Amino acid sequence: MKLGQVRPATQANRFYTGDAKALENEVDSLLMRHNSSQVYDNLAALIVPHAGYYFSGNVAASAYMSIDAKKKYKRIFLLGPSHHEWLDGASVNTEADYYATPLGNVKVDHETAIELTKADSIFTYHCSAHAQEHCLEVQLPFLQRRLGEVPPIVPIIISTNDYYKLKRMADVLKAYFTDENLFVISSDFSHYPSYQDACEVDAKTGKAIETGDVEEFIATIEANANSGKRNLATSACGEFAIVTLLMMMDNQYDVKHLKYQNSGDIDNRELSRVVGYHSFAILRQNNKSFTLSDNDKKALKGIAFQSIKDSLNGKPIAQPTLRSSILNSKCGAFVSLHKYGRLRGCIGHFGEDYPLHEIVARMARAAAFEDPRFLPVTSDELGDIDIEISVLTPMRRIQSIDEFELHRHGIYIKKGYRSGTFLPQVADEVNWTKEEFIGHCAQDKAGIGWDGWRDAELYVYEAIVF
Numbered sequence: 001m002k003l004g005q006v007r008p009a010t011q012a013n014r015f016y017t018g019d020a021k022a023l024e025n026e027v028d029s030l031l032m033r034h035n036s037s038q039v040y041d042n043l044a045a046l047i048v049p050h051a052g053y054y055f056s057g058n059v060a061a062s063a064y065m066s067i068d069a070k071k072k073y074k075r076i077f078l079l080g081p082s083h084h085e086w087l088d089g090a091s092v093n094t095e096a097d098y099y100a101t102p103l104g105n106v107k108v109d110h111e112t113a114i115e116l117t118k119a120d121s122i123f124t125y126h127c128s129a130h131a132q133e134h135c136l137e138v139q140l141p142f143l144q145r146r147l148g149e150v151p152p153i154v155p156i157i158i159s160t161n162d163y164y165k166l167k168r169m170a171d172v173l174k175a176y177f178t179d180e181n182l183f184v185i186s187s188d189f190s191h192y193p194s195y196q197d198a199c200e201v202d203a204k205t206g207k208a209i210e211t212g213d214v215e216e217f218i219a220t221i222e223a224n225a226n227s228g229k230r231n232l233a234t235s236a237c238g239e240f241a242i243v244t245l246l247m248m249m250d251n252q253y254d255v256k257h258l259k260y261q262n263s264g265d266i267d268n269r270e271l272s273r274v275v276g277y278h279s280f281a282i283l284r285q286n287n288k289s290f291t292l293s294d295n296d297k298k299a300l301k302g303i304a305f306q307s308i309k310d311s312l313n314g315k316p317i318a319q320p321t322l323r324s325s326i327l328n329s330k331c332g333a334f335v336s337l338h339k340y341g342r343l344r345g346c347i348g349h350f351g352e353d354y355p356l357h358e359i360v361a362r363m364a365r366a367a368a369f370e371d372p373r374f375l376p377v378t379s380d381e382l383g384d385i386d387i388e389i390s391v392l393t394p395m396r397r398i399q400s401i402d403e404f405e406l407h408r409h410g411i412y413i414k415k416g417y418r419s420g421t422f423l424p425q426v427a428d429e430v431n432w433t434k435e436e437f438i439g440h441c442a443q444d445k446a447g448i449g450w451d452g453w454r455d456a457e458l459y460v461y462e463a464i465v466f
Helices: 020-032 053-064 110-119 127-131 137-147 163-176 195-211 214-225 239-248 294-312 356-369 379-384 434-446
Strands: 043-048 075-081 089-092 098-101 104-107 153-159 181-186 253-262 276-284 333-339 342-349 385-392 396-398 410-415 418-422 457-461 463-465
Touching (some): 020 053, 020 137, 053 253, 053 276, 075 163, 075 239, 098 137, 110 153, 127 153, 153 239, 195 214, 294 356, 294 379, 294 385, 333 356, 342 356, 356 385, 410 434
Parallel strands (some): 043 181, 075 153, 075 181
Antiparallel strands (some): 043 276, 089 153, 098 104, 385 463, 396 457, 410 457
């Protein structure tokens, strides 16, 4: 049997033993330390360390034992940093057909790797970024021993501090961030401070990750860098991979901290210079409903009104004081303005790239001043304007149209570079069956033909109107 291109186990006898039997025993021993740990059938992603097994193997094992070994994943995305060269982007290994370890070969999902490079030029392939990189390779023996048969992997090295490039990566990868796939994010944490400083810095970084808020995480990394901690080179070497993950998450995910140690806990001979290791499980909450309380709705109405008023006074959009975390959820929204019962402006944003409070503020301002159908709202009119907000709940991937409910759900169809949507209320305006609703969306909005939805990605969402 021809194996094709095999990426060799370059880190064997460096970060882990190259002897197959010894490696099998070592990994099994580390995993068994966490034999009573909770297993999650709604696991979406892991954050795991990538140092030598002697130092970080115990923390890594705590993550891998949270995987439901009976669950069959379609593929595993491996995301980690580059320790050898600066890419200012991401490198997907489109060359290798397999990754070798002393325990055998792991297949690469070559087709998906190619899809990523076609989806956005931010994904390229640099052989040198993968050749000697250890951060992904060291994860494979754990997957092999925990899962037995490892699903095809998609190896991605991320190396850029450009927020908008990371956002582009997250936008592409989010289409794969579904129940059928598992994401493994490879990162160590504090590098080279004293033992005490590492514990302090890593605790702050860990708490920031637990919030699931990318801005909080970035702010914490920056605060750590400016804290004056001696010899602190970084708070997380996989910072950019973690940022990408956090950008893919919304209020449908919870972050569970699993374990923390640093190298000083393993070898106390050098406590003045240590490296920190965290493990986290990111859990998908498919049954967690998105709701807005009366106070949330009142706050959003106030944000919309204030945004219009501030614009009339020549002020920028203000940063509101938020008393509800739901207002930081990333989802779309439409803002409609009415005057004496007649439409005075309506603008919306379909997407999950900004916090809800920010989208409402922006769309209110756009509805008042940028809707080409109407003249801009004036100060004299402001007291007569009624504001209606339609919040689009976070999208959920569905595998069958049996999961789609006419009149309740909006549909979003994505196939390659094409996409289209119908809001839930469209069903109230037409007399279509479920199949006709989706067929029209595929044909009229996405431009992929009446039956194009059958092999496309389907997502549903709801609209909360108030």
